Amino acid sequence: MNGDNPLLDFTGPTRFDLIRPAHVGPGIDALLRSARNAVEHVAQDMRPATWDSVVAPTETAFDHLDRAWGVVGHLNAVVNTPAIRDAYNAMLPKVTAFYVDIGQDARWYARFRALAEGAAFADLDAAQRKLVDNALRDFRLGGAELSDTGKVLLKAVQEELATLSSRFDDNVLDSENAWAHYVLHPQDLSGVPDDVIAAARAEAAAEGRAGYKLTLRAPCHTPVMQYADDRSLRATLHRASATLASDLGASPDWDNSALILRILELRQAEAQLLGCANFAELSLVTKMARTPAEVLAFLRDLSRRTRPFAEREYDDLTAFAREELGIPDCAAWDLAYVGEKLKAARFAYSEQQVKQYFPEDRVLAGLFAVVETIYGVSVRPASAPTWHPGVRFFEIRDAQGTLVGQFYLDLYAREGKQSGAWMDDAVNRRCVQDRLQHPVAWLTCNFAGPVDGRPAYFTHREVTTLFHEFGHGLHQLLTRVDVAGISGLQGVECDAIELPSQFMENYCWEWDVLSRMTAHAETGAPLPRALFERMLAARNFGSGLAMLRQVEFALFDMLVHSEYVPGGGGRYDGPRAVLDDVRCEVAIVPRPSYDRFIHAFGHVFADDYAAGYYGYKWAEVMSADAFSLFEERGVLSPEIGARFRDEVLARGGTRGALESFVAFRGRPPSLDALLRHNGMVASRGELLLHGSKLD
Numbered sequence: 001m002n003g004d005n006p007l008l009d010f011t012g013p014t015r016f017d018l019i020r021p022a023h024v025g026p027g028i029d030a031l032l033r034s035a036r037n038a039v040e041h042v043a044q045d046m047r048p049a050t051w052d053s054v055v056a057p058t059e060t061a062f063d064h065l066d067r068a069w070g071v072v073g074h075l076n077a078v079v080n081t082p083a084i085r086d087a088y089n090a091m092l093p094k095v096t097a098f099y100v101d102i103g104q105d106a107r108w109y110a111r112f113r114a115l116a117e118g119a120a121f122a123d124l125d126a127a128q129r130k131l132v133d134n135a136l137r138d139f140r141l142g143g144a145e146l147s148d149t150g151k152v153l154l155k156a157v158q159e160e161l162a163t164l165s166s167r168f169d170d171n172v173l174d175s176e177n178a179w180a181h182y183v184l185h186p187q188d189l190s191g192v193p194d195d196v197i198a199a200a201r202a203e204a205a206a207e208g209r210a211g212y213k214l215t216l217r218a219p220c221h222t223p224v225m226q227y228a229d230d231r232s233l234r235a236t237l238h239r240a241s242a243t244l245a246s247d248l249g250a251s252p253d254w255d256n257s258a259l260i261l262r263i264l265e266l267r268q269a270e271a272q273l274l275g276c277a278n279f280a281e282l283s284l285v286t287k288m289a290r291t292p293a294e295v296l297a298f299l300r301d302l303s304r305r306t307r308p309f310a311e312r313e314y315d316d317l318t319a320f321a322r323e324e325l326g327i328p329d330c331a332a333w334d335l336a337y338v339g340e341k342l343k344a345a346r347f348a349y350s351e352q353q354v355k356q357y358f359p360e361d362r363v364l365a366g367l368f369a370v371v372e373t374i375y376g377v378s379v380r381p382a383s384a385p386t387w388h389p390g391v392r393f394f395e396i397r398d399a400q401g402t403l404v405g406q407f408y409l410d411l412y413a414r415e416g417k418q419s420g421a422w423m424d425d426a427v428n429r430r431c432v433q434d435r436l437q438h439p440v441a442w443l444t445c446n447f448a449g450p451v452d453g454r455p456a457y458f459t460h461r462e463v464t465t466l467f468h469e470f471g472h473g474l475h476q477l478l479t480r481v482d483v484a485g486i487s488g489l490q491g492v493e494c495d496a497i498e499l500p501s502q503f504m505e506n507y508c509w510e511w512d513v514l515s516r517m518t519a520h521a522e523t524g525a526p527l528p529r530a531l532f533e534r535m536l537a538a539r540n541f542g543s544g545l546a547m548l549r550q551v552e553f554a555l556f557d558m559l560v561h562s563e564y565v566p567g568g569g570g571r572y573d574g575p576r577a578v579l580d581d582v583r584c585e586v587a588i589v590p591r592p593s594y595d596r597f598i599h600a601f602g603h604v605f606a607d608d609y610a611a612g613y614y615g616y617k618w619a620e621v622m623s624a625d626a627f628s629l630f631e632e633r634g635v636l637s638p639e640i641g642a643r644f645r646d647e648v649l650a651r652g653g654t655r656g657a658l659e660s661f662v663a664f665r666g667r668p669p670s671l672d673a674l675l676r677h678n679g680m681v682a683s684r685g686e687l688l689l690h691g692s693k694l695d
């Protein structure tokens, strides 16, 4: 049965070469059937509740469903075509309904309770016990304790939420793909780097047009905003990107306004059905932070410490724009441009100059060398089918040559690929009857690819992004937990997820690491030390404004899920009022009235970061402090690396993130390192993170 459906082949690497949209419906249907049968089998099993009678019988069916559905979701995100999108959206309601149904199944819940309360529980190892505890929590969050009416209501809410989140992403992707701005004369692109111009010419030529095609994809949008001398061109791109998927966007079909209101309404309904006052409270049940008030206090404290630095930066920028660039009214679309000009004048620093030193192959070799040195593993290219010719596949092996995990690298931006950079778990580590299933990760970025036979060169910012995603990948791949559901990132509190990723970013500022991954485009020479010193000098210019911007996003996210009451009756009459209020409180840079960035804020409206965006800063306190131990003992110390892997990366969700941190660092996290890394050393930080209690 199903032998001819490559989506159901779990014997080796995923058959991306054979999987077609037509395989999705029948394949996922078959996996849903067997997962449902497995649950039914356990629910009806009358034997004493043990791991082998309650958990083990469903493990493989769920693993296969997760993997195959993960493949479909991944293809939908990275090679989005009408056929894949239709196949994904056709199955999404069925998959959602399945998970909602089993999460509410009172008989299955009773079997887990019996296991947790029975004699067999003491025989389980730490990961198994944690899996059972998490399952009980998730049954409660899934509505297993609700009345029949409550269950029906919750199911309707969760199914609609899943569909709307997917549509939110589709609208952003469609409006981004549809937008283009054509420029005929090269002089209109004055200031824009040559490689960006060459790529824009190639994009236009691919459509049979003369001139240059500008898009909102990062490899084009970012450098145009940084370097285009034509102020009106910058304003055009800024407006287009700030109005994506909004009432001011290109098409009412892609307007996310109504979706945002409905998503917030549904989340509020979900929270109340489950006995929480609001969605923020519900979201924090699975996080380190305990209450919305604790998160708000953390963000406001960060804002207060950052503000003087950000104000000074903004004054500097506006004065420089006025006096040196003849821009008397520095606007949102001037900031990146003025920032680059100021860094060039004050620090003799140019991101484009630095970029000439970072060819793709050297960067990857340098990244892998760091990982090989501190963790004692090796990273080698390997072969497996992929979803696009630009994608590569690698293996990580330990010192004995034993396979640890595998990952795919999809670095370049292209049409039909969701913007941003992320890591997704493709396969989770687990051990079944002494057979180990190795973890696999998908690493996705949106960098400029090779043009006209010239290899890709990355900006230092892009190098940092790659290190960030690779940090997530290592969390997934270096785990030693044998229970899927607790291995890798699974079961880790969401506000600790950004610890391993932001930790890796620190290596992009270490001379010994950085200098070895450089070779100049023309001369092949490594990065000169003097240029690195200028990078360091320029590093923290703008970090105050950047920090405040993140705090603004995080505050909006927390307040819109706690103090805005959908349908009326709260402090705010809409999400927009929340944003206005947050901007009054923390923002320094004025934003134009057309700014609709929340309409494309997928992290919060279509992703797992809802009432959790603060997690970037929350986890950065820990990642900076974790790195400070490497700074004390040697940034490439294999000894400290082994300890970081043992106590943090390998542990998965077997214990709380705070406990893992303390085991590694020897004390709770402190804010000092984060402030120091951002050049904000004026105020010493006391301990800010409380989170889950140690037990």
Ligand SMILES: [Zn+2]
Pocket (backbone or CB within 6 Å): 468, 472, 498, 501
């Ligand atoms: Zn991340």
